[in-house]
Amino acid sequence: MVRRVATDAPQDASPALAAPPAVTARALLPLIVPSLLVGVAAALVLLGVSALAERLQDVLWETLPDALGVGAHSSLWMIAMLTATGCAVGLVVWRVPGHAGPDPATTGLVDPPVPAGVVPGLLLATVLGLAGGVSLGPENPITAANIAFAYWLGRRALPGVPGALWLSLAAAGTIGALFGTPVAAALILSETLTGRPGPGRLWDKLFGPLVAAGAGALTTMLIAHPTFDIALPAYPGPGWGDVLAALVISSVGALLAMAAVYAFPYVHAAFRRLKHPVLMGTCGGLLLGLLGALGGYLTLFKGLDEVKTLTADPAGHSAGQLALMTVVKLAALTLASACGFRGGRIFPAVFAGVALGLCAHALVPGVHPTLAVVCGVLGVLLAVTRQGWLSLFTAAVLVADPGVLPLLCVATLPAWLLVTGRPQMQLQEDGAPLR
Known part of the structure; x- marks a missing residue:
């Protein structure tokens, strides 16, 4: 009986479940050079914009107030x-050609290309927001x-390559x-490329993007030496009580962030009533x-450097102060995204999750601060980004300790049940939230 079932299974298998044929190496090799060039260029744009914003930030928040005695x-x-x-x-949104791109409330992390003429205004608005x-x-x-740059240049240099x-x-x-x-890019793109039509298995589709991601990551590492390590105490390993703590903290993080998500379209609608971008930006x-x-x-600010300051002294703030920081950061993230500022939501969400985790540790000292922080970040990111791999990866990369991974995987489950199928922190053109 067992042999007959095994023999019949391939005959009855649905064609939709069959693995797609692999792409040959000859078809993948031409992707290497364009992927390397795009990856390095993407990293240089990021580093250039970040460096410019940091210099302007120094002027606005150090040089200028010192000169004024404030x-x-x-x-x-x-x-x-x-x-x-x-x-x-x-003013940039109002007067600069392209109006700094589409309404940021309607955009996600990876969207279709905007016209190349939009990019200068978009980057200028981004630098001002980051520095301010x-x-x-x-x-x-x-x-x-x-x-936008890659699409515009690529279509002209190699018009036969799919956009x-x-x-x-x-x-x-x-x-x-x-x-x-490059791991972060592979995880995020695996969610978007899985169902995309075209020949080849998932790793065939990821070949070029992984080359670009590796080139971008290496460029950043060699030039700027970034680190996400927030220097939390070493985690001794999971215990029975940690399972409950992980489930509760990730769920609370998801619920708090979902409150911001539900408020998002109403805040956005309130600012739309002001109509003029200068009035919207000034009031925001x-x-x-x-x-x-x-x-x-x-x-x-975006929150990454501030997170390191916060975790440098986990006991330096009371539970009430940390709870206030969590709520204020989520409110600021919602407000900034709704009133027209150009920027992403990942790093501010990380700050809110870290503050929530430290608050949980301050309330219940028996909960290890490292576990509390990564679970708080996980829950908040799941609600704000609605990307499971990104949230899990970001939470795990904050601490160089594999002992938290099993608990993070378990903590993902209730938090995901709380957010899946519900409105996202991204709107359609008519102001209705995406689901």
């Missing part, structure tokens, strides 16, 4: 600077800019550069400044 961390300066930043970004203290990261606009390939290469190169590893900047005054200086 404390950069004072509430007055935060409110004034973020209001001015909102006004400046609004807006709670958004560089990932979305930099990825959009690199996709979708240039999109994948630019996205992979940027993501690899952002995280300093003023509100972000007030949130910064409430939550403190650490709740400003």
